[in-house]
Amino acid sequence: TMCRSKDEVEKDPWVYASTDAESMAAKRAETWRAMEDAYRQGLVRAIGVSNMTVQHLRKLKESASIWPPACNQVEVHPLYPQ
Numbered sequence: 001t002m003c004r005s006k007d008e009v010e011k012d013p014w015v016y017a018s019t020d021a022e023s024m025a026a027k028r029a030e031t032w033r034a035m036e037d038a039y040r041q042g043l044v045r046a047i048g049v050s051n052m053t054v055q056h057l058r059k060l061k062e063s064a065s066i067w068p069p070a071c072n073q074v075e076v077h078p079l080y081p082q
Helices: 004-009 022-038 054-063
Strands: none
Touching: 022 054
8 A cells, every 4th residue: 555664765755756647546546445445344434535636536436346435635725725
């Protein structure tokens, strides 16, 4: 998933910021599958996403077995217009 080892973080703390779009889509799908597993095991009551665009959600939906996300938490404030 998107968890990074201490060695990776020390080497490059922005490793995901420089990842290409297709690799990030694969990482999001892998992370979603892990959250689906946690949901099926009863470890969580709901799963959601954060700051995903419509394009990200459409791509993720292609591989998801649990859909839709419980929420899409989006950052909104006067200093960050979208």
